[in-house]
Every structure is written in C-alpha cells, then in structure tokens.
Amino acid sequence: MGKIQNQIFSSYLRNPVLYDELFDKTGEIKDIYSRLFELYGGHTIKEYVKLNDKAKSSFFNQGITFQVYGEKESTEKIFPFDLFPRIIAPEEWEIIERGAIQRSRALNLFLWDIYHEKKIIKQGIVPLELISSSANYLNQMVDLDPPGGIYNHISGTDIIKHNDGNYYVLEDNIRCPSGVSYVICNRTALKRALFGVFNHYRTHSVTNYAENLLDLLETVKPKGVDIPNVVVLTPGMYNSAFYEHSYLAKTMGVELVEGRDLFVENDFVYMKTTHGPEKIDVIYRRVDDVFIDPLEFRADSALGVPGLFAAYKKGNVTLANAPGTGVADDKAIYTYMPDIIKYYLDEDPILNNVHTYHCSKPDELKYVLEHINELVIKPVDEAGGYGISIGNRLSKEEIEEVKLQVKANPRKYVAQPIMSLSVHPTYIDDTESFEQRHVDLRTFTIMGRDRDFVLKGGLTRVALKKGNLIVNSSQGGGSKDTWVLKS
Amino acid sequence: MPTEYAITYSCENKYENKVRGAHWQFLIIPQTNSSQEVLSIEFTNSLLEAESYSINGLGFKTIRLKTRKSFKSARFRAKMRVLKSEVNPFDFPLENNAEESYKELKSLNFRVDHEAFLKKTDLTTLPENSTSLWSLDTSQTVFTNLQNLNKLVNAYLTFQPSTTTASSTLEEVLAKRNGVCQDFAHLFCALARMNGIPSRYVSGFLHQGSGYFGDSQMHAWSEAFIPKIGWVGFDPCNDLLAGTDYIKVSHGKDYRDCAPIRGVLFTTGKNETIYTVQVEGDQQ
Amino acid sequence: MLARVANNLFWMGRYIERSEHIARYLNVNYFSSLDAPNQLSQSRQFVLRSMLFMVGNPELDDNVELEESQVLYKIGLDAENAFSILSNVKYARENANSARDLISTELYEAINKFYHYVNNYDADMFMKNSLHDFTVNVTEMTAVLRGKMRGTLLHDEIYAIIMMGINIERATQVIRIINAKHQDALNAQGSYGDKFSNSYEWTTLLKCAESYDMMRRFYKKTPTSISTLEFLILNPNCPRSVMNSLNQVYKHIKVLDPSKKYNKDSTAFLVGRVRSEYEFKYITEIEEDIQGFIENILNSLGLISQKMEKEFFNY
Incomplete structure (x- = not known):
C-alpha cells in the first residue's frame, strides 16, 4: 500500500509527517483529485516538460514578467507557474468564503x-x-x-492548511493587496496547456x-x-x-x-x-x-x-x-x-487564527524567549516575508541573536507556533519530477456599499525551495491555478 | 475690548536652478475660533497665479498655489486682518479638586480621546538622560504644574536664533540648551506628554508690541489640556500664558503638522526661503 | 485618453516605424552593393558610411577605416546606442507597456514578441552571417504589427494617434533615406561613366523604401533621379511616399480634432498647410534644390510634432 502508480508520479516521495493535499495518510489519492491524477498520469514526464515550457513561453510573450536587477543589466523573469492545479471542494470553500x-x-x-x-x-x-x-x-x-x-x-486574506487539516488565517492584507491578476493568468495558462482536464471538473x-x-x-x-x-x-x-x-x-x-x-x-x-x-x-x-x-x-x-x-x-x-x-x-x-x-x-471566527504571543506583554515575552526553537518570530510591521525567523531552523548562535533583537524591542515582535503548511505535488525543473512543496492561499474579497464579493478561486502560492515555508513571490515563490468546484 | 490686527506674511523663495512647475501650500490663515475671527485675506504672488483655498488633513484652512511656469525665484504675500477679542488667560474656574483631575488624566477614556497629543513624535522625543527634567507635583493643581513647566522650559533653554532648524530633535536642542520658539514648544509638549498631560504644538502670530521674543517670524507655543477646563495656551519661549497678543493659526503633534509652507517643485539643486511677518495691532 | 499615454502611443508608432526603416536600409544597401555596377557603390567603406549617415551618426573623418562588424553592431544591436534597432524596439515596447490597458492584447503580445526576438538575437551571428535574416525578420515583424494595429484596434483616437506617429516617422525616414542616397549618388557620380541622374543609387533608394516594383510598374522605365524623386515624394498612391504620409497624417489628425472651425493655431491647420504645399508641386521645383527641400520638409514635420505635443500631449 501507499505505492503511487502513475507515470509522472513514479518518483514522488511522500513525507507522512506533512499534510499532503493529494494523498491521504495511507498514500491513497483523495477522491477529489483522483480524476485529475488519472488524466495527468496519461502524460509522460517528457510530454509534461513540453507543456510546462509552452506555458512558460506564453507568460513570457504576454509580458507577464518582473525585472530582476543584476549587477550589470536587468533581466526579465516570469513568475514560476505550476501546471498541476490545486482543487478546493465546495464545502471547504464555503467556509473560506x-x-x-x-x-x-x-x-x-x-x-x-x-x-x-x-x-x-x-x-x-x-x-x-x-x-x-x-x-x-x-x-x-x-x-x-x-x-x-x-x-x-479590497482585502487579501492569506490562509493555510495546517497538518491538523484545518484552515488558518496567517495574515490580512488591506492596504494594496496584489496577486489577483495572477489568479486569472494562471487559469488562462492552464486552459491553454491542458484544456482537456477542464471537461472533467x-x-x-x-x-x-x-x-x-x-x-x-x-x-x-x-x-x-x-x-x-x-x-x-x-x-x-x-x-x-x-x-x-x-x-x-x-x-x-x-x-x-x-x-x-x-x-x-x-x-x-x-x-x-x-x-x-x-x-x-x-x-x-x-x-x-x-x-x-x-x-x-x-x-x-x-x-x-x-x-x-x-x-x-x-x-x-x-x-x-x-x-x-x-x-x-x-x-x-x-x-x-x-x-x-x-x-x-457578535460571532465566533469562522476561520481560525494562529495563536500569537505578544512580546510586548512581559509574561508572553518570557514564554517566547524560552521556546524560540518552537516558534516563528515575526516583526509586526514588515511586509513580504522579510525579517522572519523560524525557530527550529536556527543555530544556537542565531537563537541568541534573535533573543537579543526581541529583548531590545519587544513591541516590534510577535511569535507564533510553527505552523506546518500543507504540501502539494509541484513539478520541479531541476529534478524533472513532482515533489512535495508547501502552499498557502490568498483569497480576494471586495466590499462595497451593502454588497460583498469573494473571488471563487485565489492565488495558491508555492514555496519552491525544498522545505521552505515562506511562499511570498518576492522570496522566489511560484503559484498554481486554484479550482473551486461547484457544488 | 477687541483688537484688530493687520498681519502681513511675506515670503521669497530663491532656487539654484530653474524650477519648471510647482505647488505650494501655505498654512498661515488664522483659525476662526471663540476669540478670533478673520476679516479679510489678500494674497498676491510674483507668478501672478490665482490662489485657491482648501482645508488640510488636520482641518486647518490653507492657501494653495500652483504654477506651470518656469522661474528661479518667487515671492508671496498675504495680508490678513483679524479681529481678536480680549483674552484673559486666567479666566477659567479653578480646579478645586486636583485629585479628581489626576484621576481623569489616568483614565483610559481620557487617554484614548487625547491619544494624538499624548504620543511621542520624532520631534518631541526626549533623550534618555532628560526624561526626569520635570515631573508632576500632585499636591498642586494641574494648572500650577503647567505654569511651573512653562517657567522651567523658559529657564532651561536660551533663545538663540539660527542654532537649530525646523527638523532639530530635542536631543540636539537639549545638548546646546538653546533654540527658537519651536524648540521651546517641542520641549514643553514632550515633558507634558511624558507626564500624561495632552499637549499640542501651536503655530501662529505674535503681536510684538511689548518686546517679546519670537523675532519677525511666525511664532510657536503650546496648548495643554487640563481636565474640566480644556485647552490652555502656554508660551514657554516668553514664560507667558497665551493672551490677546497670540493669534493662532493651527495646532498639531509637532512642527511637521504645522509647517507654514510646503512645496512640491520640479527642479534640482538648493533653494532658500526668506520670510518675514509683521503684526500691527489697533485697539477698537 | 490620457495626454501622457497619447504621447507614449505616438512615440510607440514612431519607434516601430523607425526600426523598420533602419533595418531595410541596412539590408538593401549592404546586399545591393555586393554586385553594384560601379566600383564605388561596391566599396564596403562607402556602404558603411552611408549607413551611419542615414541613422544620423555620420563618420566625419574621411581617413578612418570603418570596421564592418562594429558598424553593423552599432546600428543593429547596440543597447548603448539610442539609434540602434534594438534601442528603438526597446523604446517602442516601453511605450506600449505604459499603454497596455488601451491597446489590444494581440498588439501588445506582438510587440513583446518583437522585443524578445531583437533582444535575444545573437550578436556574433548577426555580425558574421545573419544580417539578412535579422533585417528581414525585423521588417516582417513590423508588418505584422501594422496588421495587428489595423485589425485588432478600434479605429478611434488611439488608432489615430499611433497612425500619426507612424506616418510622421515614415515621411521623416523616407526623406532621410532620400538624403542619404542623394549624397551617395553625388559621391558615386562619374566613377564608372554613369551620370548622376542615372545612378545605380536610385534603384537602391527605391528598394530601401520597398517601392522599386511599384515604381517600375508605374513608369515602365529604369529609375532616374527625377522619376524616383517624383515617385517617392509626390505620388500620393505610393504607400511610402512623403505625399501619402502627409495625407495619412491629415486624415488621422481629423479624428483627433474633428472641429470644422477655422483655427489657424491648431495642428490640423498646420498639417493641412504642409500637405497642400506638396499636393500641387512639380518635381522639377524640388529637384532644383534638393537640400532646401529636405531641410524645409524636415522642419515642417518637426513643427507638426511640436504642435501636437502642445495641443494633445501636454501633461
């Protein structure tokens, strides 16, 4: 059991500690993905690579690129896009929305x-x-x-699925949240590359x-x-x-x-x-x-x-x-x-909040300083994933350094338990195979006078570096098309 | 008996390089409040552009000017007539129960309502070694305490033009122990706020008839909020309470909220601003 | 439409058109010189100098020995040079970028593809053996762009502004090409017994403007100085002629300024004036003083551009 029989997934390594969006604990493919899994399985890795390249050049030609400023000249890059979509079931989406x-x-x-x-x-x-x-x-x-x-x-809500299978909100973005155009581009690119799969969902x-x-x-x-x-x-x-x-x-x-x-x-x-x-x-x-x-x-x-x-x-x-x-x-x-x-x-929150320790409160600061290795330390006012320290990734010296920073300016920091973001099979260029990568989801909500709208879909961001928990695009993250299924 | 003031604000800006288009905003019109009323404003400028009037983000009236012309210098002049009723700074019921006032200063509701004028800003942050320069004596009324603070600031700093700039921090001011009216007002606000008394920076004109400090420029003083009494004006630069001679324009957290002139210019290089103020009083 | 964006679209049109003319000039001059009937027209130095003259960067020192690959690189793919084809395409795309929300996706993608094609072109290959491939592709891609403009944009003000840019630039470039080839014809004079009026350079000139075949059909004779100039300057039916460009500019300015009122300060008035000056001219009047004509018309085009800037692009 647990063996994955599918051409393009033949080398997929499943870490049982992580919550995999596709496979359950025993390694069985989840119902909602089974049809998609079969359809993708019909391709060889070679064909898949071809489709992947086509999708990339479609982004390039559409000019959906960003500049990377090097020492001498700037080059244009596309936002890494993964052809394997993420699917959200109607009953889960209803809660998110x-x-x-x-x-x-x-x-x-x-x-x-x-x-x-x-x-x-x-x-x-x-x-x-x-x-x-x-x-x-x-x-x-x-x-x-x-x-x-x-x-x-316009609000952008960043949501993750923890290894307990529940959704948690990580952040609300209500200044100028961006990313919605990529939701639409991702859909367009996927439709161009693999239009057949849409017939089945x-x-x-x-x-x-x-x-x-x-x-x-x-x-x-x-x-x-x-x-x-x-x-x-x-x-x-x-x-x-x-x-x-x-x-x-x-x-x-x-x-x-x-x-x-x-x-x-x-x-x-x-x-x-x-x-x-x-x-x-x-x-x-x-x-x-x-x-x-x-x-x-x-x-x-x-x-x-x-x-x-x-x-x-x-x-x-x-x-x-x-x-x-x-x-x-x-x-x-x-x-x-x-x-x-x-x-x-006068309602209970529908989506969970991650428990947070305020370093500005003396007793919570004490807890944080004693448990840094189990916590994520975040500055309260930095955007783009900067300045974040993940406790269990730090060396002893680094822990001491973070402690000093926090002690020097407690108001500037909060700490949260290390959340284990769910993983999703993602095609990795270097190894030419699918691997587990952490994902989150940014949803887009619009509020007007007496009317709201939530885009049925969202930006699933992928941390492309192995084991990386930070999915922000300014830190080299990619994205996936996100399907919200009709009930 | 009310006094009619004729205020003339003149300003000349010179630029190192040609300016191609500019926007200016002047925060120089006296506020209309219970003791003063603006009778007329006459604004002229060397660029011959039409001015417009607006209200800034903090609720004070402004004069706006924009041009697309090219120039290397520009002159502006505002002539304003203001009617000021006689102000007796001591004209308020005395606090008969100081204890209650101190209780109110500490209450959450009070601190929330006056949040803007209780917090530190860049220009009203005391250096570590100066935080104990002054503290409240709760055996006396809040008003008496503030009078003491006024006196203390006045004595602690020496009036000395051109040693500080509009962006000088208290750290620099306290190191030299001299400055201009802005620095006195900032120090007053910083110490009052530190002790939980809401305090705001005030910008305006001072009628100099009686030889006050403040040269021929705009003046700055402070207002502090005393429970059950309200806002009271203190001029630490002259160790006085703000009376009939004080014509208020605006208030804010510090100088930055009250800068009399702000400009957005399409040019490079240095610029120089010279301005003068003339206040003439005529008792009615 | 935003004044700033209108300005950008105008220049997008100009840069696209400019890159095409430069590419064609490189191509035609280089390849027709290979088997030109006289020695001087065959001379590599002569051709390279002509190319530099055309892009407005003439080599003034007669004693300098130009290096072919360097000259080609400078005009074709040198990002440091504002007049290179690469720079022109880059500017065209930057202008398109800022107006992306106004132009069709199809047009934008074509411009973007064009840019990536030029930007990624192998410079070594270009200098060694791909001049033909590169320049032909550039001209073909600009033809695609023109097709996308005509076929995927609403024929409204946006289209009119782009077309004004294209036509003002076309007139300007054709005149510059005439100027350059006129110089060449003067320089090559008598070197092999052929006279100025029958110079081989006139054929090259027509080819540079993609007008050789049309011209042969129209006159059914070998091009001479006078017939060539008449065709390229005054014939309103030749799509590359100065006259046709002026007619186009006039047609499109009327979309921007439909006013029928008499206004001698408007751009439309000025365009109409310049156009009517050439509508009823004899070519002999121009031939008498080609240099004077060139200065005069370039000056008029400059004035039109300036006036447009004041009337429509002022922001």
Whole structure:
C-alpha cells in the first residue's frame, strides 16, 4: 500500500509527517483529485516538460514578467507557474468564503471605530498602544467618513492548511493587496496547456473579478455623482505589480493613471486628457498612503497628487482602499482578530487564527524567549516575508541573536507556533519530477456599499525551495491555478 | 475690548536652478475660533497665479498655489486682518479638586480621546538622560504644574536664533540648551506628554508690541489640556500664558503638522526661503 | 485618453516605424552593393558610411577605416546606442507597456514578441552571417504589427494617434533615406561613366523604401533621379511616399480634432498647410534644390510634432 502508480508520479516521495493535499495518510489519492491524477498520469514526464515550457513561453510573450536587477543589466523573469492545479471542494470553500467576508467586515467596523469613537479601546479589548504606536494610524483620518462607510474595499486574506487539516488565517492584507491578476493568468495558462482536464471538473470561473470590482467601486462613489468616473492609480511601469495595475484597468475598461496625470483644482480631482481636464470620482489606488499626496504626507513623493487628500476629505473623490487602513493589518492587530470579530459582529471566527504571543506583554515575552526553537518570530510591521525567523531552523548562535533583537524591542515582535503548511505535488525543473512543496492561499474579497464579493478561486502560492515555508513571490515563490468546484 | 490686527506674511523663495512647475501650500490663515475671527485675506504672488483655498488633513484652512511656469525665484504675500477679542488667560474656574483631575488624566477614556497629543513624535522625543527634567507635583493643581513647566522650559533653554532648524530633535536642542520658539514648544509638549498631560504644538502670530521674543517670524507655543477646563495656551519661549497678543493659526503633534509652507517643485539643486511677518495691532 | 499615454502611443508608432526603416536600409544597401555596377557603390567603406549617415551618426573623418562588424553592431544591436534597432524596439515596447490597458492584447503580445526576438538575437551571428535574416525578420515583424494595429484596434483616437506617429516617422525616414542616397549618388557620380541622374543609387533608394516594383510598374522605365524623386515624394498612391504620409497624417489628425472651425493655431491647420504645399508641386521645383527641400520638409514635420505635443500631449 501507499505505492503511487502513475507515470509522472513514479518518483514522488511522500513525507507522512506533512499534510499532503493529494494523498491521504495511507498514500491513497483523495477522491477529489483522483480524476485529475488519472488524466495527468496519461502524460509522460517528457510530454509534461513540453507543456510546462509552452506555458512558460506564453507568460513570457504576454509580458507577464518582473525585472530582476543584476549587477550589470536587468533581466526579465516570469513568475514560476505550476501546471498541476490545486482543487478546493465546495464545502471547504464555503467556509473560506464566509470566513473571509467575516474578517473583512469586522476589520471595516474596527477601522470605523478607531477613527471615530474608539469604543473597542475604551472598553479595554484592544490596547491603546496598538494605535498610538502604529506608524500607519493616520490622524488625518480621524472623524472622516469614507464614502459608503467602507475602508477596506479590497482585502487579501492569506490562509493555510495546517497538518491538523484545518484552515488558518496567517495574515490580512488591506492596504494594496496584489496577486489577483495572477489568479486569472494562471487559469488562462492552464486552459491553454491542458484544456482537456477542464471537461472533467465543474470549476468556478475567475474572470468575473474585474466586473465585480468595478461594480463595487461604483457603489462607493462620492455624493452627488451620477455615473462615477473610476480610474486605477499606479506608481508607474517600473513597479513590480504594474502588470496587475494595467490588467485591472484594462478589464474594468477604465483609465490607468499615474500621479502626474492627475491634478486637483478647487478640491476636485481631474485627469489630463488629449481633450483637456476630465473629472474623476473614484480612485482605485495602488500607491501607498504616505505617497498619495506630497502636500499632506511625504513631500518628496513624486508618485502622488498634490491636494488629493484635501479633495478626499471634502468627499469629492473616493480612495480605495481608504488611507490609514494599514493600522488594521499590522501583525499585532491580527492577534486580536477573534476579539474584534466577536466585538463587532457578535460571532465566533469562522476561520481560525494562529495563536500569537505578544512580546510586548512581559509574561508572553518570557514564554517566547524560552521556546524560540518552537516558534516563528515575526516583526509586526514588515511586509513580504522579510525579517522572519523560524525557530527550529536556527543555530544556537542565531537563537541568541534573535533573543537579543526581541529583548531590545519587544513591541516590534510577535511569535507564533510553527505552523506546518500543507504540501502539494509541484513539478520541479531541476529534478524533472513532482515533489512535495508547501502552499498557502490568498483569497480576494471586495466590499462595497451593502454588497460583498469573494473571488471563487485565489492565488495558491508555492514555496519552491525544498522545505521552505515562506511562499511570498518576492522570496522566489511560484503559484498554481486554484479550482473551486461547484457544488 | 477687541483688537484688530493687520498681519502681513511675506515670503521669497530663491532656487539654484530653474524650477519648471510647482505647488505650494501655505498654512498661515488664522483659525476662526471663540476669540478670533478673520476679516479679510489678500494674497498676491510674483507668478501672478490665482490662489485657491482648501482645508488640510488636520482641518486647518490653507492657501494653495500652483504654477506651470518656469522661474528661479518667487515671492508671496498675504495680508490678513483679524479681529481678536480680549483674552484673559486666567479666566477659567479653578480646579478645586486636583485629585479628581489626576484621576481623569489616568483614565483610559481620557487617554484614548487625547491619544494624538499624548504620543511621542520624532520631534518631541526626549533623550534618555532628560526624561526626569520635570515631573508632576500632585499636591498642586494641574494648572500650577503647567505654569511651573512653562517657567522651567523658559529657564532651561536660551533663545538663540539660527542654532537649530525646523527638523532639530530635542536631543540636539537639549545638548546646546538653546533654540527658537519651536524648540521651546517641542520641549514643553514632550515633558507634558511624558507626564500624561495632552499637549499640542501651536503655530501662529505674535503681536510684538511689548518686546517679546519670537523675532519677525511666525511664532510657536503650546496648548495643554487640563481636565474640566480644556485647552490652555502656554508660551514657554516668553514664560507667558497665551493672551490677546497670540493669534493662532493651527495646532498639531509637532512642527511637521504645522509647517507654514510646503512645496512640491520640479527642479534640482538648493533653494532658500526668506520670510518675514509683521503684526500691527489697533485697539477698537 | 490620457495626454501622457497619447504621447507614449505616438512615440510607440514612431519607434516601430523607425526600426523598420533602419533595418531595410541596412539590408538593401549592404546586399545591393555586393554586385553594384560601379566600383564605388561596391566599396564596403562607402556602404558603411552611408549607413551611419542615414541613422544620423555620420563618420566625419574621411581617413578612418570603418570596421564592418562594429558598424553593423552599432546600428543593429547596440543597447548603448539610442539609434540602434534594438534601442528603438526597446523604446517602442516601453511605450506600449505604459499603454497596455488601451491597446489590444494581440498588439501588445506582438510587440513583446518583437522585443524578445531583437533582444535575444545573437550578436556574433548577426555580425558574421545573419544580417539578412535579422533585417528581414525585423521588417516582417513590423508588418505584422501594422496588421495587428489595423485589425485588432478600434479605429478611434488611439488608432489615430499611433497612425500619426507612424506616418510622421515614415515621411521623416523616407526623406532621410532620400538624403542619404542623394549624397551617395553625388559621391558615386562619374566613377564608372554613369551620370548622376542615372545612378545605380536610385534603384537602391527605391528598394530601401520597398517601392522599386511599384515604381517600375508605374513608369515602365529604369529609375532616374527625377522619376524616383517624383515617385517617392509626390505620388500620393505610393504607400511610402512623403505625399501619402502627409495625407495619412491629415486624415488621422481629423479624428483627433474633428472641429470644422477655422483655427489657424491648431495642428490640423498646420498639417493641412504642409500637405497642400506638396499636393500641387512639380518635381522639377524640388529637384532644383534638393537640400532646401529636405531641410524645409524636415522642419515642417518637426513643427507638426511640436504642435501636437502642445495641443494633445501636454501633461
């Protein structure tokens, strides 16, 4: 038993300690994957390699690439893409979807509260220090009512499956979460390469993201605007997510603008067109808070629009996401999510939170320092997987070093038990075979006035280095198409 | 008896290299509040561009100017007339129960409501060795304590123009023990906040009729929040309470929230700003 | 449309067109020189100098011995040189990148493929034995791009702006090619008994503009200076002629500025003026002073470009 009989999986090594998405503990293929397993098994490794190369060149020709800056010249690379999809069963997806909406709603209510009466702090549920010491809390947003009452129009929720078979949320991203365009590109690439497999599964479409985004952005138009003029604001073509920005603008059918294309006159925002100024009403901005308006925030920002914040404050333009949302996706806030959900919605969290130790609390700091080898230590304000230490991977000296860092600045760190991300068979170029690799899932939730939408699918990110737990694309991660099956 | 002030703010910016287009924002219009009212504003500039008025992120009125012209220098002038009613800084009911005030300062609700003016900023962070420069004496009222703080800051620093800049930290200021009104205000705020008293940086104009420090520039002082009384203005630079001579423009966590001029320029190289302020009073 | 993006699309059109003309010029001059009827036209130095002259980087010192592979590299694949084919294609793609949301996926992918083709071309091979392969592919790929523009873009303002860029650039490049070959014809004069007006260089010139076959059909005679110039400058039915380019520019500026009102400051007015100047010209008037004509028309095209910038691309 446990022997995998399938050409392309003949050399697949299954580590029984890890939770494998395809195979159960005894090595049997799970029902949901069995048809796919047979279909892929019909290919030889050679054929598979060919398909894989084709898919890669399709990304390359579509210009879905990012720049790697070397010593002399920069080269273009594609985001590694794996042709073997991940499948999520309808009953599992239902939980993820409800859980993602629940979190987004709770975070929105939390943001409204901390920028208005601050009841949750006054009642002692969330400590004052979390906002007073957060660089992302903007005093400019206090008592400002964003159109439609929405702050986090777009949320990206990072979810993993632990070896207990349950989903856990690792992180909420409510500044400018990226990655949705890759969900759609992955689907396109897989359809091009292996269209036959789609006949055997009833999979939800992912191409309806842009239309829903536009619909929901239109619901948060400023007062007095009939048909809003929506634009996407990008930092420019050298930004690593530029492809996504142009993709979203194109599929929504709206203009893709840079800061220099806009100007503010009498607190209204206009773009400069070939026929003169045109007023704009809703800005889906992919520029960070501190760069959006050099007259209000960082004066050296060349990416922003002078006067934009005043126009926003006056209610003449909508910014999505609202400025100042960053305070709520701070990793320190994450740890209070179960309380935040309970407080505002009077519900229990649908998706689990990973238990978190706050180094700012003396007793928890003590526990962390004594158990570093069993924990992941994370700085609370770094994005992109930087600065993370995984306890059981550290040498004795490294542990001491981390201890010193944490002790020097406890507020800066939180610690969590080492979660064992589930693994998924992934084709590895070097060995020309399938191997187990850790995966996570980023879901995309959009909130408008009285309406929500969760993209049925998501970005399954793969840590391509063997044993690596960090799946972030800036750290060399790849991705997979993700199928949510219809019930 | 109210006083009518005629305030003239003049500013000249010179640039090393040609500027091709610019945006400016001036935070110089006196606030309209219970003791003052702006009667008129007359703004002119050498670029002959039309100005516009807006409200910044913290709620204060601004003058905006933008140009696409090329230039190497630009002059701006704002003439403002303000009616200021007579302010008696001691005109408030005295705290008869200091204990209750201290209790309120410590309460969570109070600290949450005044969160913005209780936290440290880059410009109001005390160096380690100076945190004990001043502490509350709970046997006296909050007001008396703040008067003492005003006196202490005034005595601790010496007024000395051009030794510090707008971005000087308290560490630099305390090392030299001299500075300008901004530095006095920052030190006051830092010590008050450290002791749990909400305190904010105030930018405005000072009528210099009676020979106060503050030269012919904009002035800076502080406001502290006293439970049951509210915000009270202290000028540590002159060891005074802010009275009729003080015409407030804006307040914030520190200088950065209140910078009178902000510019976004399309140029390279250095630039130089010279500005002067003239305040004339005329009792009605 | 955003003014900045319009500017980028305009230049995307110009760079694509420019890369094509350079590629063709390299190809035709190099290969026709191999069996040219006179010694000078066959001379490698003569051809290399002509190529450098055409891209606007002439070798001024008569005594310098040019190295063939170096010159080819410089004009073809040198990323350090702004006038190289590689640089032009790179700029075209950068401009397309910034307007990706406005152009069709098909057009973008074709431009992207074009860029990767040029960027990954083996430079050693190119210098040794693949000049023909490379230049023919470049011209064919630009033809594909033109097809994608016509067939996959909405014929609206976006299309009009790209076509304006292409046609202004085409007129400019054809004039530059005329200038270069006119110089060559002057230099090659009398070296083998053939006179200026019957120079072999006129055939080369027509081939550089892919107009040789059409011209033969139209005149049914061996090209002379006057018939060649007439065909390439004034014949509105020759797709590469200056006249045709001006007609195209006029047609497309009308899409951008449909106003019928009299406005002597508009770009449309200026284009119309330049166009009508050449519509009713005799070629003999031009032949009298070719240099004057070249300066005049290049100047007019420059003015049109500047005016467009002010009227439509001002951001």
